Amino acid sequence: MTTTSLNQTGILVLGEVRSGIMHSATLELTAKAADLATKLGKEVATLLLFEDLKSDPAILSHYGADRVLCIRHKSLYLFDQEIQSRILSRVIGSLKPDIVLAPATTSGRTIMPAVAAILHTGLTADCTGLDIDPETGQLLQTRPAIGGNIMATIRTPDHRPQMATVRPKTFPVPDPDRQRNAVPEYIEMPEAVFVSRIQPLGMEPASGDDVNIQERDVIVSGGKGLKKQENFEMLRELASLLGGGVGASRAAVDNRWIGYPHQVGLSGKVVSPRVYFAIGISGSVQHLAGMQTAEFVVAINKDPESPIFKVADLGLCGDLFDIVPRLIQTLKGKMEGSI
Amino acid sequence: MRIAVLIKQVPDTDDVRMDETTGTMVREGIGAIINPLDLNALQAAVDLRSINGGEVTAISMGPPQAEAALREAIALGADNILFISDKRVAASDTWATARTLVAAITRSGPYDLILAGEKATDGETGQVGPEVAAMMDLPFSTYVSGMEFNGDGYLKVKRTVEDGVELQKIPLPCLLTVLRDLNEPVMPTLAGKKRARKAEMPLCDLESLELSPSETGIAGSPTRVVRIFYPQITRTPMLFKGKDIEEGIACLVRELENRAILGGGN
Numbered sequence: 071m072t073t074t075s076l077n078q079t080g081i082l083v084l085g086e087v088r089s090g091i092m093h094s095a096t097l098e099l100t101a102k103a104a105d106l107a108t109k110l111g112k113e114v115a116t117l118l119l120f121e122d123l124k125s126d127p128a129i130l131s132h133y134g135a136d137r138v139l140c141i142r143h144k145s146l147y148l149f150d151q152e153i154q155s156r157i158l159s160r161v162i163g164s165l166k167p168d169i170v171l172a173p174a175t176t177s178g179r180t181i182m183p184a185v186a187a188i189l190h191t192g193l194t195a196d197c198t199g200l201d202i203d204p205e206t207g208q209l210l211q212t213r214p215a216i217g218g219n220i221m222a223t224i225r226t227p228d229h230r231p232q233m234a235t236v237r238p239k240t241f242p243v244p245d246p247d248r249q250r251n252a253v254p255e256y257i258e259m260p261e262a263v264f265v266s267r268i269q270p271l272g273m274e275p276a277s278g279d280d281v282n283i284q285e286r287d288v289i290v291s292g293g294k295g296l297k298k299q300e301n302f303e304m305l306r307e308l309a310s311l312l313g314g315g316v317g318a319s320r321a322a323v324d325n326r327w328i329g330y331p332h333q334v335g336l337s338g339k340v341v342s343p344r345v346y347f348a349i350g351i352s353g354s355v356q357h358l359a360g361m362q363t364a365e366f367v368v369a370i371n372k373d374p375e376s377p378i379f380k381v382a383d384l385g386l387c388g389d390l391f392d393i394v395p396r397l398i399q400t401l402k403g404k405m406e407g408s409i
Numbered sequence: 410m411r412i413a414v415l416i417k418q419v420p421d422t423d424d425v426r427m428d429e430t431t432g433t434m435v436r437e438g439i440g441a442i443i444n445p446l447d448l449n450a451l452q453a454a455v456d457l458r459s460i461n462g463g464e465v466t467a468i469s470m471g472p473p474q475a476e477a478a479l480r481e482a483i484a485l486g487a488d489n490i491l492f493i494s495d496k497r498v499a500a501s502d503t504w505a506t507a508r509t510l511v512a513a514i515t516r517s518g519p520y521d522l523i524l525a526g527e528k529a530t531d532g533e534t535g536q537v538g539p540e541v542a543a544m545m546d547l548p549f550s551t552y553v554s555g556m557e558f559n560g561d562g563y564l565k566v567k568r569t570v571e572d573g574v575e576l577q578k579i580p581l582p583c584l585l586t587v588l589r590d591l592n593e594p595v596m597p598t599l600a601g602k603k604r605a606r607k608a609e610m611p612l613c614d615l616e617s618l619e620l621s622p623s624e625t626g627i628a629g630s631p632t633r634v635v636r637i638f639y640p641q642i643t644r645t646p647m648l649f650k651g652k653d654i655e656e657g658i659a660c661l662v663r664e665l666e667n668r669a670i671l672g673g674g675n
Contacts, residue, residue, distance in 0.1 A: 088572055149575060151539075152548060176570040180551045183536035187507060187543035192631030195503075195534035210635065215532055222637050229631035267548040271565070271576040282571045288670055312670055330590045331569065336530050337445055337589065345670055366668065367644065368661060374650065380643045384664065386657045387650035397658050404662060404671065 079137070079165045080112025082231070084158060084172035084181070085130070087120040088149075089275070095173035095238035097133045102200060102241045103171055104134025106209070109202040110168065115139055117161055119154055121147035127254040132246035138254040148270035149177055155184040156263055162189065167231050169209050171200075174235035186233050192226030193233040198240045198363075199223075208232065238284070239342050276331075281315060283332060287344045288314025291334055291361070292322055295350020295371065295390055299327040304394050305349060311401045317341065317361075319351045335360035350390050353378030370394065410463035412454040413514055414487065415525035415538070417444045418471050418478035443478045446526025448485070448594040450587050454524055455486035457558060463521070464488040468513050470498055470506065476610055484597035484605035491517050495614040497622050502630035503532075507540035509625045512618040514545070522564070523584040527552055538586035549584040550577055554591055 081103040085096035096116065103114045113136035118127055121144055130138045139161065145153055158181055162170060170185075172178035174196045186193035199212030203225070209232040212223045226232040276282065283289050290309040292302055302316065309316045317334040318327070334341055336359040346364035351357060353369070353376055361367070362381055369382035370390050379385045386393050421440040443451075454465040467482035469475055470493035479490045491513050498509055514523065523542075528535035535551070542549030554574070555567035568575040569588055579585075597605070615622060622628055649657025665671040 149570070151550065155543070176552050176568070179535050180539055183503065183539035184543035184549070186504065186536075187540035190504070190631070192502065192504060193536060194632060195532075195536055214640075220637060221640050223635045224632050225635050226632050267580055268550070269578040271578055273573055273575050275573040284571065312665065330588075344668060345665065366664065369646065374648075379646055379648065382646040383644055384657070384661055385646040385648040386654055386661070387648060388654050393654060393658070396654075397661070400658050400662055401665075401671065 078113045079115045079167045080107045080110040081114045081169040081171060082162065082165055082167040083114065083116040083135070084170065084178065085116050085118045086173050086175055086177055087118055087123055088177075089273075090120065090122045090124045092118070092123065092125050092127075093173065093175065093238070094243065095175065095236075096130070098238065098241050098243045099171050099173055099236055100130050100135050101133045101244050102236070103169075106169070106200060106202055107134075107136075109204075110207060112168070113137065115165060115167070117141070117158070119143075119146050119157060121145075128252065129246065131250050131252035132248055133244065134247075134250065135252060138252050140254050140256050141259060142256060143259075143264055145264040145266070148273055150266050150268050150270050151177075151180045151184065152266040152268050153264055154181045155188075157259065158182075158185050159188055160259065160263065161257075162231060168207075170231045170233045172235050174237045178235045182233055182235050189231070191229040191231060191233060192224075193235070194224045194226075195235050197234045197236045200234065200236065209234065237340075237342070283315040283317050283334070284339055284341050286315040286341075288312040288347075289317045289334070289341055289343045289345075289361075289364075290314055290347040290349065291317030291319065291351060292328075292349050293319035293351030293357070294321040294325075295352075296322060296327065297350075299325075301391075302328055304398070305347075308347070308394060308398055308401075311398065311405070312345070314343070314345075317346075319354075319357050348378050348382070349394060351378055352376045353381065410457055410461040410522065411518070411520045412457060412463065412465045413518070413520045413523045414447065414451045414454045414465060414467050414482070415510060415523065415541070416447045416451070416467050416469040416478060416482055417526075417529045417531075418442070418469065418475040419444045419529050419531045441474065441478065443481055444526050444529040444531075446528065446530075446587060446589060448526075449589055449591045450524035450526050450585075451482060451485055451487065452592045452594040453556065453587060454522070456592065457522070458486075461558065461560065466491060466517060466520070468493075468510060468517070470494070470501075470509055470513075472499070473612075479610065480605040480608060481597065483608045484601040485594070486601065489517075490608065490610060491613060492610060493613045493618065495612075497615055497626045497628075500627045500630070501625055502632045503534050503536040503540055504631050505625045505629035507537050507544055508629060509618070509620060510537065510541050511544045512620040512624075513613060514541070516613075516618055519582065521581045523547070523582075525584070525586050527586045527588050535586065538584060542584040545584075547582055547584050548579050549586075550579055551586045552588055553585045554588045556585070556591070
């Protein structure tokens with residue numbers, strides 16, 4: 071590893087590459103890190119671990135990475151928490167950053183705690199706010215707990231690095247600045263680093279309906295008011311017209327109308343889409359916790375007293391079996407008209 | 410097969426209501442339950458024991474009231490309980506919690522398998538499991554939604570992740586954090602409830618764990634909470650009903666167009 075400007079690295083970002091594709095959270099987090107690093111007067115390094123990468127890692131410099139560090143190895147083809155944790159620990163050991171950030175994805179939330187435990191430092195999970203304390207230069211990490219009903223701001227005063235995982239889609243991805251350029255540095259590591267007790271056997275990609283709803287810009291969710299499994303077809307149609315995914319309340323999942331991966335809420339997924347439809351969902355705290363950060367919330371429910379209307383931007387109060395088909399017809403009409 | 414299950418007592422969030430005027434959660438008078446995903450972990454342990462023999466130990470740390478959760482763990486099939494209750498562990502962050510649990514696991518072990526829920530419904534960090542594994546240098550996996558044990562010293566696990574399901578083979582001893590689709594936790598039996606009532610509930614303190622006060626509680630926590638606040642989550646909707654539904658739909662379509670969800674392309 072190059073040894074120039076080692077102590078300049080204020081922030082190390084662990085990027086995420088899955089199946090050769092760089093996750094958008096990598097750009098988002100690199101850009102946020104660049105903001106924070108400016109306040110510290112230090113540099114940002116983004117680390118990518120992969121076997122194969124379909125995009126040019128240099129683009130990270132357009133989003134604020136002063137250094138782009140790449141480790142390419144055949145054993146990084148499938149996710150291996152033991153190897154990735156070991157690599158991250160080693161890179162932290164040589165760069166000695168003040169701050170280490172990773173997306174709060176399943177991978178980030180798996181590797182980061184293992185590394186924090188070994189390095190004996192603090193780690194804050196699933197942050198939705200990050201700032202630098204102007205007085206101490208410490209990282210202020212704000213995160214929701216109990217489904218966003220409580221927010222806590224957390225610091226790591228005496229241990230280094232300060233580590234945090236950050237919920238994807240929390241910060242905007244800025245326009246790329248093509249004036250900023252860094253040549254990706256490929257780092258060699260001893261073969262022993264890639265030895266693992268875990269044997270990754272394979273990966274079955276989710277398809278169609280099962281694609282992770284957390285990645286969707288639009289989510290159409292149904293609850294108890296849908297009454298039966300077949301009625302979710304209507305929501306699938308609405309979702310597909312809007313290029314979205316289908317979500318559900320816990321009641322709908324408990325009734326086995328739809329699978330658990332679709333469950334939104336405290337005991338399911340926390341989502342933050344641009345538009346969220348809550349259809350036939352009364353809005354328990356359990357559910358609200360999973361969707362209240364959506365940009366625009368549409369509620370369709372027959373009971374005007376439903377709590378869901380208190381967190382909605384637009385409410386349609388009436389029979390969903392009347393309203394949803396009319397909405398679908400209207401949307402179809404619009405689309406035909408626009409072709 | 411000796412199995413440890415890490416259990417946390419959490420507020421029963423199904424009970425939670427919203428304060429109409431402040432728009433924040435009402436926390437007074439909420440019951441406590443075993444963290445739902447920990448029930449899946451416990452069920453997996455009980456299922457493995459029924460096939461392979463051995464014993465299941467539920468380990469928890471918390472205030473004296475958390476005893477109820479541990480009794481429930483007995484009712485659900487745990488053979489032994491290890492309950493760390495000591496004022497000096499209060500307010501531990503995830504690092505200090507993991508350090509304390511490691512002391513309890515080491516003292517009561519060795520175990521072939523350690524199981525925990527992927528995260529708790531209150532803190533939602535999901536960090537303690539991987540931290541325990543890393544401190545003990547155990548292989549571990551997370552987000553486990555399926556497991557298979559063929560008696561050959563390995564577990565085959567399915568991990569449900571963002572873009573699909575990963576398959577991994579892991580040697581015992583190891584630690585796994587589990588998801589809800591792993592199994593269907595059963596209700597306690599009458600015999601189980603009876604056993605739970607009679608069960609001894611010895612409390613462990615730091616001395617019995619040979620843990621220094623500097624390694625746990627606030628003193629052992631690298632992180633500090635600087636500020637807590639209660640965000641307002643209420644919004645003011647444009648509400649349409651009755652004859653106005655048609656207008657509401659039109660308004661919604663305009664919103665979707667303005668947000669480039671519709672017509673504007675992506």
